[in-house]
Structures are given as C-alpha cells and as structure tokens.
Amino acid sequence: MQNTKTDVLVIGAGPSGSVAAAIIKKAGYDVTIVEKLQFPRFVIGESLLPRCMEALEEAGFLNAVKAKGFQEKFGAKFVKDGMICDYFFADQFTKGYSWTWQVPRAEFDLTLATCCEEMGIPLHYETTVTDIKFNGSDSVTTVVDKDGNASTIEAKFIVDGSGYGRVIPKLFNLDKPSSLPGRKALFCHMRDEKRLTVHEPNRITIVTHKPGVWIWVIPFSSGITSVGYVGHPEFFAQYEGNNTEVYDQLIQDEPYLAERFKDAEKIFDTRVLESWSSTTDKFYGEGFVLTGNVTEFLDPIFSSGVTLATVSSQNAAHLVIRKLKGEEINWEKEYMEPVMQGVNTFRTYVNSWYDGTLDKIFFAKKQDEEIKKKICSVLAGYVWDLENPFVKRSSYEVHKLARILDMRQIIDEEAGA
Numbered sequence: 135m136q137n138t139k140t141d142v143l144v145i146g147a148g149p150s151g152s153v154a155a156a157i158i159k160k161a162g163y164d165v166t167i168v169e170k171l172q173f174p175r176f177v178i179g180e181s182l183l184p185r186c187m188e189a190l191e192e193a194g195f196l197n198a199v200k201a202k203g204f205q206e207k208f209g210a211k212f213v214k215d216g217m218i219c220d221y222f223f224a225d226q227f228t229k230g231y232s233w234t235w236q237v238p239r240a241e242f243d244l245t246l247a248t249c250c251e252e253m254g255i256p257l258h259y260e261t262t263v264t265d266i267k268f269n270g271s272d273s274v275t276t277v278v279d280k281d282g283n284a285s286t287i288e289a290k291f292i293v294d295g296s297g298y299g300r301v302i303p304k305l306f307n308l309d310k311p312s313s314l315p316g317r318k319a320l321f322c323h324m325r326d327e328k329r330l331t332v333h334e335p336n337r338i339t340i341v342t343h344k345p346g347v348w349i350w351v352i353p354f355s356s357g358i359t360s361v362g363y364v365g366h367p368e369f370f371a372q373y374e375g376n377n378t379e380v381y382d383q384l385i386q387d388e389p390y391l392a393e394r395f396k397d398a399e400k401i402f403d404t405r406v407l408e409s410w411s412s413t414t415d416k417f418y419g420e421g422f423v424l425t426g427n428v429t430e431f432l433d434p435i436f437s438s439g440v441t442l443a444t445v446s447s448q449n450a451a452h453l454v455i456r457k458l459k460g461e462e463i464n465w466e467k468e469y470m471e472p473v474m475q476g477v478n479t480f481r482t483y484v485n486s487w488y489d490g491t492l493d494k495i496f497f498a499k500k501q502d503e504e505i506k507k508k509i510c511s512v513l514a515g516y517v518w519d520l521e522n523p524f525v526k527r528s529s530y531e532v533h534k535l536a537r538i539l540d541m542r543q544i545i546d547e548e549a550g551a
C-alpha cells in the first residue's frame with residue numbers, strides 16, 4: 135500500500151467499522167478502512183438484535199444483507215429444567231424493528247465490508263495498524279501489509295473499530311479490566327438435521343445447563359446450527375479430554391440437546407474463547423473515537439455485542455461528521471454517556487442472569503404481560519428507550535419485580551399448604 139491521506143481512517147472492517155465508514159462516506163467525506171485479516175474470516179457473535187437493524191439501515195446495508203437469505207430471527211427462547219419462556223420481539227414495548235437475523239459472521243461481515251467497497255471506500259485487507267502518532271486531531275498511522283511492507287496513512291480523524299484487537303487502548307495503555315468475572319465459551323457449528331421437525335429455527339434458544347452455565351443454540355438458514363457453552367472456567371476444568379471431547383460430553387449431559395445433536399456432524403473443530411471482557415475509562419480522545427467491542431463488551435448472554443457495536447459506531451459517525459464540519463463536540467455527554475447507558479442497562483441484565491434473579495422473572499408461573507413487553511424491548515436491544523422503566527431504572531425495576539415474585543410464591547405456597 136502507498137502512503138496515503140484520508141479524512142477518516144477506520145480501523146477494522148467488522149460491523150462497527152463498516153457501519154461507521156459507510157455513514158461518514160455517505161456524508162461526503164473520504165474514508166479509508168484497514169483490516170488486519172483477509173475476509174471472509176471467522177468471528178463469533180451470530181445472533182443479532184432488532185435494534186442493530188436501524189444502524190444497518192442508515193449505513194445502507196439492509197438490501198445487501200436481505201439478499202443473502204440469512205435466517206430471520208423473531209425472538210428469544212429461554213429453557214430451564216423443562217420450563218420454557220418465549221419472548222417475541224413483535225410484542226415489545228418500544229416501537230422499532232420486531233425481527234432481525236441469525237448470521238454466520240464470516241459471510242455477514244464480508245457483506246457489509248463489500249458494501250463499503252461498492253460505495254467507493256478503499257478497504258485494505260491484511261493490513262495491520264502498528265503505530266499511531268497524533269498531532270492535535272491529525273494523525274499519522276503506520277500500517278504493515280502481509281509481506282511486512284510498512285506505509286503511512288494521514289487522517290483528520292480515526293474511528294477505532296478493531297474489536298478484540300483494541301488497537302488504540304493497547305497502543306496508548308488505556309485498557310482496564312471489566313467489572314465482570316472472566317468466563318469461557320466452548321462452541322462449534324453443527325449440521326442440524328433434526329431441527330425443522332423438532333425445534334423452530336427462527337429464534338435463539340438459551341438453555342440453562344447448571345447455575346452460571348448456559349448454552350446458546352443459533353440456527354442458520356444453511357441448516358447449520360451454532361451451539362456454544364458459556365460458564366466459569368472451573369466448570370469446564372472438571373471435564374477431561376481435549377476441547378472436542380469435553381464438548382461432546384457436555385452435549386450428552388444436557389437432555390435438551392443430547393438427542394438433537396449427539397450424532398451431528400461438526401463443521402469445524404470445537405473452539406474456545408476466554409476472558410473477553412475489557413474496557414477503558416474514555417471512549418474518545420483528541421482525533422479518535424472508539425466503537426464496538428473496543429468500548430466494552432460484557433458477555434454473550436443477551437446477544438448485545440453486534441448491536442452495541444453498530445449503534446455505538448452509528449452515533450460516533452454522526453459526531454465525527456459534525457466534528458469535520460467544524461462543530462465543537464462534547465464527547466463525554468454526546469458519546470460516552472449514551473454508550474455507557476446502553477452498556478449499563480445490559481450489565482444489569484447480565485448480572486441478574488448470572489445471580490439467578492432473571493430466572494425468577496423468566497420462569498414465573500404468572501407473567502404480567504405489560505412488564506414482559508418492557509423486558510422484551512431490552513432483549514430486542516432497545517436499551518436507549520428511557521420511556522421504558524426497565525431501561526431507565528433497570529436495576530431497581532428488575533430487583534423489585536424479583537422480590538414481588540418471591541413474595542407471591544411464599545403467599546401461594548402458604549395458601550396451598
């Protein structure tokens with residue numbers, strides 16, 4: 135790659151980088167994307183939430199994604215000890231999309247990245263950022279291609295959408311650990327011959343396996359299904375054998391999955407991911423903004439990753455455009471606070487999932503339909519709707535509801551005794 139100049143350099147061609155690049159390009163600015171890997175590349179994060187559709191729509195990606203025929207997703211199903219709790223996005227409190235997709239990310243991310251190229255954005259694959267020097271908001275970034283050749287990119291602004299690569303936090307020592315305990319995931323893609331006769335494919339199923347250990351089941355339109363176990367590392371350490379042997383034992387040990395997947399063909403060797411939560415104090419600085427996973431990725435339980443990635447980059451793109459027009463931006467108020475508001479709403483639900491509070495709510499015998507609609511909006515990713523008390527006062531409302539359900543159970547038990 136030649137030394138070059140651009141208005142905005144975007145690091146990473148994941149959903150966060152692509153959405154930001156497209157929105158800024160549509161506003162008439164020069165954008166360049168650099169991506170460390172060659173696409174299509176594997177990345178986990180396959181179940182989307184309806185709120186991300188708004189970001190994909192603004193970026194101009196929806197038609198290209200629709201044309202791929204990915205599995206449509208209409209809700210989320212929670213399963214525990216034979217009990218089932220179904221959420222349908224069409225029932226949600228917040229006005230917005232009532233559906234989304236379940237996607238093999240290699241193909242999905244390539245689709246978004248190709249849209250960017252078709253919009254005239256130069257996208258350099260196999261090009262890794264190794265250094266950035268800031269001079270005020272202007273920057274000179276050094277990138278290295280697959281043959282080890284270095285070149286520079288001068289930019290007026292940088293959007294860091296490098297996901298787990300965390301380019302700017304690592305280069306400038308901004309990283310700090312997340313408040314969540316480290317967790318581990320063991321997962322695979324399998325040919326799911328029995329799913330159409332036994333289980334509906336049009337939603338994610340989340341099975342509680344043991345306290346603190348759960349399984350995702352995410353069918354794709356190709357007949358392949360993604361199945362992953364998530365839990366604390368000590369849970370997995372009890373099992374002997376390599377990753378595939380442990381995974382096979384886990385499938386056998388879960389009655390809800392054993393019959394469906396015991397002889398299913400694996401599409402690749404079982405994979406492991408561990409300790410993915412990380413964050414920084416500030417998601418912006420002079421001449422740059424962090425988007426997507428580089429801000430804070432909490433936990434996979436509510437499929438929030440791609441939604442937080444695309445919504446943060448949608449917001450960041452609007453601010454970058456205003457900045458390039460010469461406006462003064464209050465990044466703390468206009469970016470950091472809204473991003474953290476979404477992250478913290480999800481944090482309430484993630485913590486309440488792992489401490490068992492949500493179990494009481496999801497599997498309560500009597501469900502209040504109005505409350506269910508409000509929780510459904512959170513599960514659909516509408517975590518910026520402050521009209522929804524289960525967003526605005528998420529922790530208070532979730533814990534109050536759990537206490538009411540506890541009391542109701544005691545009254546019912548006494549009445550039955």
Ligand code: FAD
Nearest residue numbers: 146148149150170179181263296297299426427434439440
């Ligand atoms: P990425 O998709 O990771 O893209 C970042 C890109 O930057 C990569 O392509 C990378 O190669 C590139 N890059 C990195 N370093 C450099 C560099 N130095 N120079 C140039 N390029 C670079 N999310 C969901 O929405 N739904 C789910 O069901 C879900 N399940 C998950 C399960 C697990 C076990 C985990 C750990 C996460 C899950 N996630 C899920 C989260 C999801 O993976 C991420 O939130 C999402 O991929 C973030 O998108 P992004 O664009 O920020 O980053």
